[in-house]
Amino acid sequence: MNPNNIKIGILGGGQLGRMIIQETINYDLSIDVLDPNSECSSAKICNNFTKGDFNKYEDVLSFGKDLDIVTIEIEHVNTEALYELQRRGVKVYPQPNVIELIKDKGTQKEFYQKNNIPTAPFEFIDKDKLEHKSFPVVAKTRKGGYDGKGVKIINDLKDLKSDFFKNDFFIEEQIDFVKELSVIVARNESGEVKTYDTVEQEFNHEANLVEFLFSPANISESVNEKCQEIAKKIITSLEMVGLLAVELFLTKEGDVLVNEVAPRPHNSGHHTIEVCETSQFEQHMRSILNWPLGNTNQSSVGLMVNLLGEKNNKGPVSYQGLEQLIKKKNIFVHLYGKKETKPFRKMGHATIISKDLNTAREKANWVKETLKVVSNG
Secondary structure (H helix, E strand, C coil): CCHHHCEEEEECCCHHHHHHHHHHHHHCCEEEEEECCCCCCCCCCCCEEEECCCCCHHHHHHHHCCCCEEEECCCCCCHHHHHHHHHCCCEECCCHHHHHHHHCHHHHHHHHHHCCCCECCEECCCHHHHCCCCCCEEEEECCCCCCCCCEEEECCHHHHHCHHHHCCEEEEECCCEEEEEEEEEEECCCCCEEECCCEEEEEECCCCEEEEEEECCCCCHHHHHHHHHHHHHHHHHHCCCEEEEEEEEEECCCCEEEEEEECCCCHHHCCHHHHECCCHHHHHHHHHCCCCCCCCCECCEEEEEEEEECCCCCEEEEEECHHHHHHCCCEEEEECCCCEECCCCEEEEEEEEECCHHHHHHHHHHHHHHCEEEECC
């Protein structure tokens, strides 16, 4: 095996691509990146950077035609070009049909229903018929949503006047959940499947973004097993090769319902870099190369804090309090190399390892109060 002879391309050059590359460097793999922003997070550390649009057929086809494997760090890509690359003998993981299914959240819901995977009841409905529904309900755009964008809770008729409904959407029952959970699962071409421990996500509700992530989740073993089995069933039913993040709701009754999935490394797996034997980013690489999947055992309690741009700041970025974080033991900072900060933009994360979650949470609150992502402009 000569890893350096394998040419891998990533569609998207954000922080997920950057962290994939950081892991592949250890194996001397050659990584090309396609992204419209020449100053994206991955541009400085990939082997070859191509400025282009991963939503344009010709850009994706031109980028991938001389590569051995094409993968993604964002699902909103041109799948027609990926089908053509596949026809030409390029391996595309995750497969184009999987990406196509997952990037349409309505099709995702139909897949769950067809395969008896538990999820919130849903309905495709015209806007003019919504006024006859019982509120509240949750409306979701079928395509293009991410980080809380593309989701709207309808509480009364006034909410129906929003521009949100210009896009294709569906509605689902609002779930009275007690926890938001996530499982990262990987599958290689040989059919080997491995999961990570179920994690718990705590959201910043103003930004609708994950603020803290706790691993392992504070749940019973039976709930953990349900989550793991659901994740395995989804990736196996899809026959997907790659890494899949499965986000779930835990109800008061102890039921577990799938919210949505992402066919790539995910924010809910960043802690694995420090607390697991194999990080999610190395596991992604192993899965698309059809290498044996790595051990996912967790060596300690882990808590991740997303480092978000301050609410009223926009411009060239500055990290206030970074030196204080670096002085502390068992706090690991990851900055994503983004030049500009914006309100609530993900600029980095910090992982805290500890013997128990209470201590980790205290440190996480201290991190949040100490490090401020602001503009120096």
